[in-house]
Amino acid sequence: MFAMTLWLGNTAYLYISVAFAQMLKAIMPVAVFILGVAAGLEMMSCRMLLIMSIISFGVLVASYGELNINWIGVVYQMGGVVGEALRLIFMELLVKRKGIKLNPISLMYYVSPCSAICLFVPWIFLEKSKMEGNGTWNFHFVVLTLNSLCTFALNLSVFLVISHTSALTIRVAGVVKDWVVVLVSALLFADTKLTIINLFGYAIAIAGVAAYNNHKLKKEASKVPSETPADGDSIPLVSQAYTNTER
Numbered sequence: 001m002f003a004m005t006l007w008l009g010n011t012a013y014l015y016i017s018v019a020f021a022q023m024l025k026a027i028m029p030v031a032v033f034i035l036g037v038a039a040g041l042e043m044m045s046c047r048m049l050l051i052m053s054i055i056s057f058g059v060l061v062a063s064y065g066e067l068n069i070n071w072i073g074v075v076y077q078m079g080g081v082v083g084e085a086l087r088l089i090f091m092e093l094l095v096k097r098k099g100i101k102l103n104p105i106s107l108m109y110y111v112s113p114c115s116a117i118c119l120f121v122p123w124i125f126l127e128k129s130k131m132e133g134n135g136t137w138n139f140h141f142v143v144l145t146l147n148s149l150c151t152f153a154l155n156l157s158v159f160l161v162i163s164h165t166s167a168l169t170i171r172v173a174g175v176v177k178d179w180v181v182v183l184v185s186a187l188l189f190a191d192t193k194l195t196i197i198n199l200f201g202y203a204i205a206i207a208g209v210a211a212y213n214n215h216k217l218k219k220e221a222s223k224v225p226s227e228t229p230a231d232g233d234s235i236p237l238v239s240q241a242y243t244n245t246e247r
Helices: 002-012 018-025 028-039 046-064 071-097 104-126 128-133 141-164 167-188 196-223 234-246
Strands: none
Touching: 002 071, 002 104, 018 046, 018 071, 018 167, 018 196, 028 046, 028 071, 028 196, 046 196, 071 141, 104 128, 104 141, 167 196
């Protein structure tokens, strides 16, 4: 799933702008929530459905305001969204629900080689001949190294957040990160043109994110008084509950 996310998500950038791709990614909390309910990781509720609907509506409005929409790129991006949602669900199942207590570095140790193999096989059949036809391969070593370091830091932080919260939380919080990417890309890339409808739709999605965060905080706070710590464990349990509430 990680390999599928990278493959389809990166291919989408050949057809749509960075800003529009990030706007489409805002639909991911909805995908994670639906798959999480199917896997038994999330509880279905009317309030959560309303919040997810608000986020989805915001993304639809932002898409309606896109000037240069390319449906091929949209399909690739949606495929990447599904792959990312499944990846996060599987990670939560492995780390929290199946008793496999792997730390983030150990998890990356197993996931990264598998992802490399899954990307290497389609590369041989689909991209190798095109790269050879274009002549000498030209890799910018500094850019590639910086990209790899950023990716490593991102994946490490994702694993840490999932181990303490949930897959849905990391994706909803990621919408805020996407806002920053949208604004920065509008300043850096000439093909990114933001309209009022774009910004209005994305603002609706951010409002859904805020509603979700408020709902999760209230839910965590309601659990604190009901916890009955065992002897000798009162301080760690209270500290953990307080930390989870702040998150």
